[in-house]
Amino acid sequence: MKEAIYLVLDMENDLVHADGPNGKAAYGEQVRGRRILENTRRALDKARAAGVDIGFVRVGFSPDYRECPPNSPIFSGARKAGIFKLGQWGTEVHPDLGKQDGDFDIVKHRVSPFYATNLEAILRARGIKRIYCSGISTNAVVQATVREGHDRDYEIVVLEDCCCGTSAEEHENAIKGLQRFCRITTSEEVVFE
Template sequence: MSNKALLILDVINELIHEKGSVGKDGYFEQAQKKSLLKNLKEIISLAREKETLIIYVIFGFDKNFTEWSEKTKLFQKVKENNQAILGEWSTKIHSDVSPQDKDYVIVKHRVDPFFGTNLEQVLRSNNIDELFLTGVSSEFVVLASVISGHDRDYTINVIEECVSSSDKYSHDCAIHIMSKLSNVVSINDIKF
């Protein structure tokens, strides 16, 4: 196994399925325009072929919203709308890119996948020092991963064809910012 890991961030039904309540806010449409699921399948297949560690990160709360806070602007309506409940369809990883038994699945309750999770422990215990980021959305979880990973001394690569947002402008702004802290790479240039 290499010292590299592929992270698939928040590729859950809530965000990228046409029936997802948040997906209707543009995430589904942008994922379709970018052929996100097709591109993710391609990069996941390559990672499996090269025996690269694959880590899925999902977002959600327990049914009582124990981890939820009304102070977080992004998630203020989640409890009221009964969204992102762990174990329900909305927080399941999209079936087109389902994890396999050897893959890790990490649950987070905030934007940053390093915050309050065992992500760093999993990376360190597998001697990982280079991350390849994919997922939804560019301006939230992917950008947070870039910043947190950068500050933890990982080499960070954002696979441009494998990240999307709710709208093109937010995506483009996030890519511009991420390019200052990470390598923004094409799926065609990946060599795990």
């Protein structure tokens, strides 16, 4: 039984692809400038070589947005913008990351990948004790994963160079706030075990 998983958080086309709505805005600038896709692919290749489970976490809603909270400052604009619609190109994992059939798919309707998803069942069934994670944004899904994972007694490892926010300052502040709850490393330094 494997004891670790690498969770790749919200690396979907609507957020990180150069042709996506956020890829043309602040996120896209940070994704390209920090080489998030390349770094994440390096980490994924290392995790696969080590036999570590891979899980892709994606935010998405039904075509009628029935799960989308209307009063959420983060998600309320999704319906108007027509983004995060499941079954569409925008909610697919970025193609450069090489998603494979055996990878776990965790679809969430809120910031946290633990809330009302299949994640906890996967972790328990696989005997997972350590969660490696990265993605965007550092101050939303990455923070939620670290804090909630910590409180569920998982060892958490964040791959800092595979994360970003809408600005370098936002990312740096989020990483500083997480240091008490996890181990911080990079795609080059990480040893998946």
